[in-house]
Amino acid sequence: MNVDLDVVAWIHADEGRMLAVRSRGRDLYYLPGGKREPGEDDWSALSREVREELAVDLDPATFRPLGVIRAASHDQPDFAYVRMACFTAAHRGDLAPAGEVDELRYLGHGQRHLLAPASLAALDLADENGLLLA
Template sequence: MELDVVAWIHVREKRLLTVRARGRDLLYLPGGKTEPGESPAEAVAREVAEELGPVLSPEDFTPLGTVVTEPHDQPRYTSVRMVCFTAPYTGPLHPSAEIDELLLVSPADRGLLAPASAAALDLALSHGLLDR
């Protein structure tokens, strides 16, 4: 069974914004599951607001692509399909809900990332958002 999720790719100072969710050992991208009736962009905007506080407007989203990888810490699923977007935001970033920590990572930090987040880092590299 495939786990479908959406994620926000945000790069600052040539580093990728990641989050550490409560009780998780690896880093993830801000985002989550789509609710019934939501578009993927609406889901990213809602999830990011819940997890980090800023306002993202779905009409300002740029789709970057979709990654499919093995799941991490999700035994019910055989794969993760993550649709990735980038978008500007307003408001401060701060951990809330199930998020304990925000971290900016570089490609050298790949070992800290869950598989889907590592694949999204490669996606950001392919779009020239990060330096190798």
Template sequence: MLDVVAWVHTADRRMLAVRTRGRDLLYLPGGKREPGEGDWTALSREVREELAVDLDRGSFRELGVVHAPAHDQPEHTHVRMVCFTAGFHGRIGPAGEVDECVYVTAGERDLLAPASRAAFDLAAAHGLVDRPSP
């Protein structure tokens, strides 16, 4: 089980996703906690490394937890992803291992890795993005 944190950022009914080097699908900004890190510390560090922006501590809120099969991992590996929303300071852009930042619509949901698809659905349930068509 991979236990990770992710930033759910939306604009104009679309959700921010990133493509890291060598990956075929899009992921949410975030990642694994370092030893001793809490959710806030891990997510703010990961977002700074991946997007070169600083999250706003005062607006940091848990959106929910999703579970899904892990993409590009050994068979039967699953992800537990705790999703958070937060404002930010700076200009979003690819940094570190991230090659591309894109805003995904409901019609582009299939471009996301399984856990990120589940997070998109969570965001839709909270009214942050449009629901995918059946």
């Protein structure tokens, strides 16, 4: 029996599109974020992951939960599903690929086919929360 891969993710939208990243060796785009380190809460894990992947700092005063998604896992053979707790927050600094991230793009509904399943569900969650209003 496979357990869910439990991660945190940052939903950041601009001009009706959602920020997504493609890591080295991956074929689809994901949300910035990742797994918690032992003892980390959601804020600590997300702010660390975003700093490592995009070289920006999140603003703790604007940190807000958006919802939890459970979707089929992609590129994770040990896990059938991903449980992704999604948050939004403002950031300081200029977004730039860092660490294992090769590329960042803003994707909208017209590019749904480029998103991993959990990120696709996050696009709908962002829409439901009014983040994609241009």
